[in-house]
Amino acid sequence: MTETIQIGNRTITASELIPLLANYQMLPQLRRELIIDEAIEQISRSANAVVECTPEEVTQAQQQFFAEKQLNNEVDIQAWMAYQGLTPDQLEAVTTRKLKIEKFKQAVWGNKLESYFFQCKAKLDKVIYSLLRTQDVGIAQELYFRIQDQENSFAEVAREYSQGPEAQTGGLVGPIELNALHPVMVQMLSSSQPGQILPPARVAEWFVIVRLEKFIPAKLDEPMKVRLLNELFETWLQEQHKQIMSASTDEPPS
Template identity: 85%
Template sequence: MTEAIQIGNRTITASELISLLASYQMLPHLQRELIIDEAIEQNSRSANVAICTPEEVAQAKQQFYAEKQFKNEEDIQAWMAHQGLTPEQLEVIITRKLKIEKFKQATWGNKLESYFFQSKTKLDKVIYSLLRTQDVGIAQELYFRIQAKENSFADLAREYSLGPEAQTGGLVGPIELNALHPIMVQMLSSSQPGQILPPTRIADWFVILRLEKFIPAQLDEFMKVRLLNELFETWLQEQQKQIMSAPRPEAETGRQGQGDQPLT
């Protein structure tokens, strides 16, 4: 008997399902989740990734319910019905998220400090003032007026700057250095707060910069979570690339000609 699912008036067989997942561009997401499950399974034996205490499960449930904004049992039951889930499946979803976090910690938790220091120069933040124009003559004139204190940087930025920074008197940030143009990073990283940097050509603009404040990145809890997720996503993308580049078995190639498609 062919397995099938009923959605509205349409009956979808198992052989059709893979084709539909590919058509709706959902196969990469399925592949991603399968990679995660396999990694958790492989690591659980040595790192106890799969072991969740009752206290951890209870806390994970509370967090999950809060994220979904469930107010009572009726909300939970209604959501489960909408998703087509049983209580057992809901339990799996909640504990799986917990296991993923345990897997991240077991795999990269002891590497966060070294990764942080490798990335620190990109994670540092700056607050700076910016004035940009496409006319080199105007840029030079404005620079000398600021230097001579004839006008404030903020007033001239409001009047002459051609970017959104004009709305804030040229003030930008805090913003991470990795979000800025490389030339701006070099200029700001080598300057002192309050120093006016002369007009410099960056792409189509002539920019005048002044560093207001340098904010070193800190390895606090928020940063640890962020870096842990970065390492996890980098690993996951690499796993997906390896699967996509791996040669397909002849057996799967043969089945593909009969209508089925491999997950890769």
């Protein structure tokens, strides 16, 4: 017997599902979830890592899931299950999936976070700086000397002459991570001291005057740990996806 799904007046067979998923650009998401499931299953069989959930964790995960979906009572839950086409066993899998993925991340990369953090730290450090930019090198030189000679403050000159959005804040920018800046700006700010005004330099189409206001070192706190875990997880997922696509491309035609 061929399984089908009835949607409105259309009956969809199992053989039609893959083309439909491709048409609606849903195959990459399916592939992603299957890669994750297989990895969790593999690591759960390992003696060195466990991705199982305690009954208390399951209950907490379900309560959090229901709250996020605004399912306030059993009627809401049953209606949502019917809409999603879920059985009670599938409901538990869905509500604990996020928890299991987090446990998987910790099991695989938790002990690598510190070394990864120090590897990336130079890009994660933040700065607050003052910026003035113009496309006229002559004006940039004149404004630099006016600030140096204290004829005008940096903020005054930036408000009047800077040609970017920083003019609205008197030239003040940040806090911003160094990895979000142009490489030339990173070099300038990394090699200067707070309060030091750097002479005009060419950055892309601009001539810029920069003054470092504050350097804010990155810290391996809880939010940073979550961010780095997610980065490592997503990088791994991309690599897995590439390997699968490469393998499928290399397969000889049947």
